[in-house]
Amino acid sequence: MQAPAVRLEAVTKLFDGRAVVDEVSLDVASREILSLVGASGCGKSTLLRLVSGLERPDGGAVSLAGEVVAGPSVFVEPERRGVGFIFQDYALFPHLTVARNVRYGLQGLSAREAADVADDMLERVGLKEFGQRYPHMLSGGEQQRVALARALAPKPRVLLLDEPFSNLDRRLGETVRTRTLALIRELGAAAILVTHDPQEAMASGDRVALMRRGRLVQIGRPEDLYDRPASREAADFFAAATPVPGRRVDGHIETRLGRFRAPDRVADGGEVAVYLRAPHVALTAPGEGVEARLVGMSFVGDGYEFLLQVDGLDEPIRARSVGRNDAKIGDVLHICVRPDDQLIFPVGL
Numbered sequence: 001m002q003a004p005a006v007r008l009e010a011v012t013k014l015f016d017g018r019a020v021v022d023e024v025s026l027d028v029a030s031r032e033i034l035s036l037v038g039a040s041g042c043g044k045s046t047l048l049r050l051v052s053g054l055e056r057p058d059g060g061a062v063s064l065a066g067e068v069v070a071g072p073s074v075f076v077e078p079e080r081r082g083v084g085f086i087f088q089d090y091a092l093f094p095h096l097t098v099a100r101n102v103r104y105g106l107q108g109l110s111a112r113e114a115a116d117v118a119d120d121m122l123e124r125v126g127l128k129e130f131g132q133r134y135p136h137m138l139s140g141g142e143q144q145r146v147a148l149a150r151a152l153a154p155k156p157r158v159l160l161l162d163e164p165f166s167n168l169d170r171r172l173g174e175t176v177r178t179r180t181l182a183l184i185r186e187l188g189a190a191a192i193l194v195t196h197d198p199q200e201a202m203a204s205g206d207r208v209a210l211m212r213r214g215r216l217v218q219i220g221r222p223e224d225l226y227d228r229p230a231s232r233e234a235a236d237f238f239a240a241a242t243p244v245p246g247r248r249v250d251g252h253i254e255t256r257l258g259r260f261r262a263p264d265r266v267a268d269g270g271e272v273a274v275y276l277r278a279p280h281v282a283l284t285a286p287g288e289g290v291e292a293r294l295v296g297m298s299f300v301g302d303g304y305e306f307l308l309q310v311d312g313l314d315e316p317i318r319a320r321s322v323g324r325n326d327a328k329i330g331d332v333l334h335i336c337v338r339p340d341d342q343l344i345f346p347v348g349l
């Protein structure tokens, strides 16, 4: 069986005695794109730097394609790891032309070969005509594509991307992201994409790894993390959710918003939080469901997102409607919640 492109085994990194990366173990398969996601400061960039060799681990081991590159008695320098890196600020050399930036990592090739590879990469990222320009003569999106061409030109086994789209506006970022991922797949590299944005993580990765305070808390397909988050924090991270208190009574969960199917791991009498997400909440006709006062309303193009306060609950519930709606803040609407598929977590765990 082929060795994983990247393997981390109990990798730990300390700064000032604090574990910023705390015994993280994971594999990235060959040609796999893994999104690494988590709140600011949870250790994502440090983990990427450990893979690239910009940081040395204090414990554990890093292997690339089956070769240990960092471990108790091994340390392979970054430039010998066959790893490409794209930073948030692109880190292009301002005094070099675009073509020379892309040729930077191709020192082993003849001038002719390097020029051919650079031309090919610039064509692939749609910047064929830009070789003689300098980075300051390019837009942010174009600079990002030069950084991509530069990182991919040496044909790295693994590409590491640290928030590469966050300096671009949303629409451009999405376009550049789609192209970038397509090119990575075309060239057959494995990739780790760091982002703090759950939507980007889920849209980009074959799998998603969620970090929290230096630890890996969950890894799986985007659908797994979204549908079956392992914790309340994970549930809330991937889609804003409102906790609704409940209790298991006679085999089901009773809440202010109705009954839900009880998870096996909760005993009768056990307290739970039902994590409600907007798509699970529907507006209903007066007389049905539960009364809820409209306390917030934002237009989202194809419809609205509502914030609805239900008597007896601490936090307002989110709901969505499609189409136009003339409801006003203060109106009393009616909601019901799908009885199945709810995210239910025991309280106190």
Ligand SMILES: Nc1ncnc2c1ncn2[C@@H]1O[C@H](COP(=O)(O)OP(=O)(O)OP(=O)(O)O)[C@@H](O)[C@H]1O
Binding pocket: 015, 016, 020, 038, 039, 040, 041, 042, 043, 044, 045, 046, 047, 196
């Ligand atoms: N060289 C360093 N010396 C001391 N502390 C550091 C160093 N580099 C990072 N840290 C700390 O380690 C923690 C994790 O930082 P890291 O940059 O890996 O987080 P991150 O998840 O990438 O955050 P962000 O999304 O904000 O970039 C932070 O608390 C940071 O302050």
